[in-house]
Amino acid sequence: MGAKSPEQPSLPFSLYLMLAILLAMTPVVCLISFVDYMGVRQELETNAQEFQEQTEAGIILSMDLVDTGLKIFDNTLNREMQEGFGPYLAEYERAGGDPAAMNLSRLREELGEGFDLYIINESGVIEYTTNPFESGYDFKEVPYFYDRITELRLGDTFSADRVVPEISTGELRKYAYMPTPDHRYLLELGLAESEIRQWRTGLEYRDTARELVDLNPNIDGIRLFDCLGTLVSGEAYPDDDRRILLVRQAYRERATLETKNATTGELTRYLFINLTDSDYASDMSMVAELTYSTKAAEAKLAGMLGQHASILLIGLLIIGCLSVLAVHYLTRPVRMLVVDVDAVARGDLDRPIRASGAEEFVDLGESISAMVTALEETIRRLRESEEEITRYSRTLEEEVSNRTAALEESSQMTNLYLDIMCHDISNANNVAGLYSDILLAGLEGEHEAEYLRKAKMGLAKSIEIIRNVSTIRDIHEHTPVLRPMKLDPVIRREIEHFPDFSITYAGTGVAVLADDLLPEVFANLLGNAGKFGGPDVGITIRVEERGEEVEVSVEDTGPGISDSVKPQLFGRLARGAHLKAGTGLGLYICRMLVERYGGRIRADDRVRGEPGCGAAIRFTLRKAGTGGGP
Secondary structure, eight states: OOOOOOOOOOOOHHHHHHHHHHHHHHHHHHHHHHHHHHHHHHHHHHHHHHHHHHHHHHHHHHHHHHHHHHHHHHHTTHHHHHHHHHHHHHHHHHTTTOGGGOOHHHHHHHHOTTEEEEEEOTTSBEEEESOGGGTTOBGGGSHHHHHHHHHHHHSOSOEEEEEEEOTTTOOEEEEEEEEOTTSSOEEEEEEOOHHHHHHHTTSOHHHHHHHHHHTOTTEEEEEEEOTTSOEEESOOOTTHHHHHHHHHHHHHHTSOEEEEOTTTOOEEEEEEEOOOOTTSSSOOOEEEEEEEOOHHHHHHHHHHHHHHHHHHHHHHHHHHHHHHHHHHHHTHHHHHHHHHHHHHHTTOTTOOOOOOSSHHHHHHHHHHHHHHHHHHHHHHHHHHHHHHHHHHHHHHHHHHHHHHHHHHHHHHHHHHHHHHHHHHHHHHHHHHHHHHHHHHHHOOOHHHHHHHHHHHHHHHHHHHHHHHHHHHHHHHHSOOOOEEEEHHHHHHHHHHTOTTSEEEEOOOOOEEEEOTTHHHHHHHHHHHHHHHHOTTOEEEEEEEEETTEEEEEEEEOSSOOOTTTGGGTTSTTOOOSSTTOOOSOHHHHHHHHHHHTTOOEEEEEEETTEEEEEEEEEEEEEBOOTTOOO
C-alpha cells in the first residue's frame, strides 16, 4: 500500500454546528414560504368555487324564468290549434279511417297558410304529411318523445305542445296533437308563422345567460344545447362531436358533468337545466356548457409566487454559499479516492491509494488497496484460463469437423443401403406376387386358395410399407418445389389404380400448388377407404373451392371413425382399432404432404354427428392460377 499523506488538522466543532444549523434552516424557510403560498392559493380557489356555484344557480333560475315567459306566449296559440282539428277529424271520418284516402292538400288550404298536417302511425313513424321534409321520420329515435305521443294516441283529448324547432329545417313551429277515434293514428298539426320568431325574440335564453356569464371573470364562454344535443346558442367548435356526446350524457343522466383539459387547465362543466313539464310532449330541458379558465386566478398567484420566489431565492443563495464550503471540505477525501480509483480503472494497478480525514475514509482506502491486489491476482488467473480455453477450442473444432465428416459418410451409406433394400425387396415382392397370381389361378382347393390369398395380402402390405418408407425419405430429403398442377388428372389416375372400388367423382377444373408426391395422398386415402370400408363400400371424392383454397373430401360408407381415435389418427405410427389396421404410416404421410403444400387435414364424419354412418377425410390445398398445370 502506498504511503499516506499527512492528516489535516480537525476544524472546531462550532463550525460543524454552524453548518448544521444553516442546512437545517433551508427546509424551514422553504416550508414557511410554501405554507403561505398554499394558503393564498386555497383562498382563491374557495372564492372561485363559491362564485361558480352562484353563477350556475343564477343561470338555472334565469333559464326557468325565460322558459316560463315563452310558455305563456306558446299557450296563446292553443285555441287556434284546437280549432284546426275539427276539419282534420271530419276528413279522417270521411275517408273511412284510411289516411291514404284523405285529401291532406285540400285540408291544408282550408286551414290556412302556415299549417302543416302530420299523421303518425302506431310505430311512431310519420306516415303521411304535407311537409315532405318530415315524411318517414321515426320518433323511436327520441325514446321519451315516442312514449309521450303513444300515450296521446291511446288517449281521447286534444294536447298542445310548445313552440320548438322543426327537426329537418330548424324552423320554429307550434305543434298540437289529437288521437283518431279508433286510436290507430295520432293526428298532428304544425303551425309555422313568421310572427312566431318575431314575437319570441324578446325572450331569448342566450341573452339572459350571457349577462350572468359576463359577471364571472373565470368563465370564457357559454353554449346552450337542447334535449337532442342541438346547439341553441354559441359558436361551433372543431371537437363538437365529443362535446355533444357529453351533452347527451348529462341530459340522459339529468346531472352535471365536467371535464378538464390537462394541457390548458380549462374546466368544462355541462350543467343540466330541468325544464320538463308533464303538460307538454316536448321536453324543453337544456344543457349549458360552461368553460372555466384559471387565467385570472393564475395572474394573482403569479404575482404572489414572484414575491415568495424572491425571498426564497435570497435565503437559498445564502444557504448555498455555506453549503458549498461544507461540501468542499467534507468531500475532499472522497475526491482523492476517486482520482486514485480512476487511475486504477485505466490500468495503473500500481497506483497508491491515498486516504485521509475521518477514520471511515482511511478504512475505505485500505479496503480499495486490498481489492486492487486481489484484482491483479484475478487478472493473472483469467489470462491463464483464456490460454487454456483457446487450446481446448482448437481441439474441439478439429473433433467436430471429424465427427461431421463421419456423420455425412454414414448418412450416404444409410441411403445407399436403403435404396438397395427398397429396390431388391420391391423386385422380390413383385416376383412373389406374380407367382402367387399364377398359383391362385391354378388352384382348385378352397383352403389352399385362401392361404395363397392371405400370402398375397401380406405381399401387398410389404409393398405398401416399402412405398411409404420411400415417400417419407423423399419428403425429408428434397426441398419442396411447388408448381401449379391440375387436380382432375391426378385424381382420375389414382381412381384407375382401384378398379374394384365403387368410386364417385364429378370432376373439377381447379389447379393447386403441389409437386409430384401429390398422388400419394389420394393413393393412401382411397386405399384406406377400401381396406376399412368392406367389399360393398361406396367412396365419394368431392372438390370444393373456398376462396384462395380448395377443400378435397374423400368420403366412404364404411363403419366410420370414433371420436376418441380422430385426434391422434394422423400421428406417426398411429393405428386404428380395426382388425385391418395397417402400419400407421399412410395417414401420417398424408398429413406431411398436405402440410408441405401449405394445407390442413382432418378426420370427420360423412354425416355430421353420426360416426357410424361412414368416415370423411378432408384436406385443403392452396389454389393456383387457372392456367397453370402439368
